[in-house]
Amino acid sequence: MEAEEIEILVVCAADAIERGGAKAFSLSRIDAAGESRPFPIVIIRTHGNDYLGYINTCPHDGVWLNIGSGEFFAPDRAFLKCGRHGAIFEIDTGLCIEGPCKARSLQPIALAIVDGEVCLCGERLVEDDHPLNLFDDNDETMEIMIHPD
Numbered sequence: 244m245e246a247e248e249i250e251i252l253v254v255c256a257a258d259a260i261e262r263g264g265a266k267a268f269s270l271s272r273i274d275a276a277g278e279s280r281p282f283p284i285v286i287i288r289t290h291g292n293d294y295l296g297y298i299n300t301c302p303h304d305g306v307w308l309n310i311g312s313g314e315f316f317a318p319d320r321a322f323l324k325c326g327r328h329g330a331i332f333e334i335d336t337g338l339c340i341e342g343p344c345k346a347r348s349l350q351p352i353a354l355a356i357v358d359g360e361v362c363l364c365g366e367r368l369v370e371d372d373h374p375l376n377l378f379d380d381n382d383e384t385m386e387i388m389i390h391p392d
């Protein structure tokens with residue numbers, strides 16, 4: 244039996260995210276019913292040079308973590324923080340340790356670094372002329388547009 248192919252899609256250059264930083268991307272993916280759905284993600288590069296990805300949706304109220312200030316991190320930068328009600332999440336597990344969604348977790352996404360690029364594994368993204376609809380901005384505190392549901 245043949246192994247199933249896993250789709251790998253380039254999101255950005257690995258160096259586009261600085262160590263200790265994070266970047267948001269507003270993607271779309273195809274759900275099980277074949278419909279296109281918003282797929283906002285955040286990719287974090289740790290000081291130890293690991294790359295972690297989560298769906299950029301707070302488990303409390305479903306907003307983007309960087310809503311408001313555009314910032315993903317708590318002031319000491321040791322944790323992720325939701326901009327709406329201040330939930331605090333462990334960076335490496337996505338677990339909420341403080342706030343209204345305590346003990347719930349951010350949803351991880353599978354990433355791989357291939358040839359110096361951050362890639363998403365196993366997602367069916369919507370591709371068009373502007374394939375990934377990326378926020379291509381080096382400023383991690385950039386303004387984020389909120390899409391109506």
Ligand code: FES
Pocket residue numbers: 301302303304305306325326327328329330342343344
């Ligand atoms: S929406 Fe994130 S803490 Fe409430």
